[in-house]
Amino acid sequence: MTHQHFSAHAPVTVLGLGPMGTALAEALVKRGHPLTVWNRTPQKADGLVGQGAVRAATVTEAVAASPITIICLKDYPAMYAILDPVRDGLRGRTLVNLNSGTPREAGAALDWATERGAAYLDGAIMVPPFQVGEPDAVFLYSGPQDVFDEHRTTLATLGDPRHLGPDPGLAVLYNTALLEMMYATVNGYLHAAALVGSAGVPAVTFAELAFGWFMPTVVDSVLAEQAADLDQGIYPGDAGTMEMNVNALEHITRTSVEQGVHSAQPRLMKEMAERAVAEGHGSDNYMALFEIFKKAAR
Ligand SMILES: NC(=O)c1ccc[n+]([C@@H]2O[C@H](COP(=O)([O-])OP(=O)(O)OC[C@H]3O[C@@H](n4cnc5c(N)ncnc54)[C@H](OP(=O)(O)O)[C@@H]3O)[C@@H](O)[C@H]2O)c1
Incomplete structure (x- = not known):
């Protein structure tokens, strides 16, 4: 038994x-x-x-x-x-x-x-x-x-x-999507820590501001709020346009070069935003990049 x-x-x-x-x-x-x-x-x-x-x-x-x-x-x-x-x-x-x-x-x-x-x-x-x-x-x-x-x-x-x-594929698809989001977020953090690190700022000091305030207050809540707009393809640019974001990404790329840290990641992001401008999203907000991500790269 x-x-x-x-x-x-x-x-x-x-x-x-x-x-x-x-x-x-x-x-x-x-x-x-x-x-x-x-x-x-x-x-x-x-x-x-x-x-x-x-x-x-x-x-x-x-x-x-x-x-x-x-x-x-x-x-x-x-x-x-x-x-x-x-x-x-x-x-x-x-x-x-x-x-x-x-x-x-x-x-x-x-x-x-x-x-x-x-x-x-x-x-x-x-x-x-x-x-x-x-x-x-x-x-x-x-x-x-x-x-x-x-x-x-x-x-x-x-x-x-x-x-x-x-749909049986949803679990692994969500899993892949969340993992991709994790890698992109981790890479964003690591590059940002390298940027401030180039001026001698320890990662622990930076992390306090980045995770104690910036991510939850400025990033997370805004992204969650705008999810419905993504579903509807609404990207009002009145608070900031794609053109403005291309400038910001250009600035991040130049600062990276100036500070002697790796610049491929901001450069790629800038190129993606430039593609969005080229496809007619110059006066939309940054979330219009969704339209670029939804299509296979040419
Ligand atoms: N570990 C994590 O943190 C984690 C987190 C989330 C998801 N997962 C997923 O969970 C799954 C298992 O992961 P894991 O970490 O346990 O280790 P793993 O190395 O992915 O899988 C090990 C298992 O697979 C067996 N196996 C491999 N090839 C086989 C074959 N041809 N025939 C029979 N058995 C075979 C191994 O048997 P033997 O012992 O005989 O080699 C062992 O039981 C993976 O799909 C992984 O992606 C893992």
């Missing part, structure tokens, strides 16, 4: 015990879910077995052990490599795939699972492994609403589950 007979929590299987899969498995087992695990390198399950998880000898056995299987492998090809041989064993099971990937890969995975009689949700994890299980650890999901609703309680064990819609 296993511990499964004594738990009120749904049994769960986790496939893939890299740093993230292990964090998912630990959160589930700690909160009382009967847990079955499988990993290509079986020794990685040792610690979890010590905490009460069951190590399945095969993927087929692992998928059979629970109605829901959470997959956290390196990528989609790894998922197909281990689950294709299971064939009929997928019928009637729910697969929740948390690999990173592209929207097209997520869509193909939903079709692949449907062909094999399995329910499928795609997902993306927005936090590092150590934050898994915290109430504000956001997990993004997309795919059939009923599948999400059925397993919402189990998914809530991992953090804060957000269902973005039935």
